Amino acid sequence: YESRDDPEVPKFHYGSHYSSAGIVLFYLVRLPPFSGENQKLQGGQFDHADRLFNSIRDTWLSAAGKGNTSDVKELIPEFFYMPEFLENRFKLDLGEKQSGEKVSDVGLPPWAKGSAREFIRRHREALESDYVSENLHHWIDLIFGYKQRGKYGRFDDEYFKESKQSSQFSRSMKCGK
Numbered sequence: 001y002e003s004r005d006d007p008e009v010p011k012f013h014y015g016s017h018y019s020s021a022g023i024v025l026f027y028l029v030r031l032p033p034f035s036g037e038n039q040k041l042q043g044g045q046f047d048h049a050d051r052l053f054n055s056i057r058d059t060w061l062s063a064a065g066k067g068n069t070s071d072v073k074e075l076i077p078e079f080f081y082m083p084e085f086l087e088n089r090f091k092l093d094l095g096e097k098q099s100g101e102k103v104s105d106v107g108l109p110p111w112a113k114g115s116a117r118e119f120i121r122r123h124r125e126a127l128e129s130d131y132v133s134e135n136l137h138h139w140i141d142l143i144f145g146y147k148q149r150g151k152y153g154r155f156d157d158e159y160f161k162e163s164k165q166s167s168q169f170s171r172s173m174k175c176g177k
Helices: 020-025 032-043 056-063 116-127 130-144 151-154 164-177
Strands: none
Touching: 020 032
């Protein structure tokens, strides 16, 4: 960010948006019809096994900027109500990672005790907590509001590249359309 010095393009941290159809397909690769759409996106086959949604831990580390600052994935609603998206119930052949490990169910954190249902229950419990209720407005301001750009965006270190879509969205929100 600091080293970027282009007088034509304002500085930004993230050049892509935080959500897209590709990200949804990334997470829902184990569930038809999304698995079929995922294959279409990858030319008729699943992506390389090492790049599939394999592990909550690895996906978190990537999206948190630990080694990959271009990954801006956010959680989809299924993280709070649908344990099935974490399980390979349809026995899809998702390939084998370079380590030799076959890809099947998503690796869960230890506190989930190997249970996709427990993972979803605890995730939903966190979402419905007093802390989230008291602080959700900060996220809304960041994603949809005044913290997207300008001095507040730079302060929060969450500066997205200006795009026609985000400008139109921001204007429509201000106008109430």
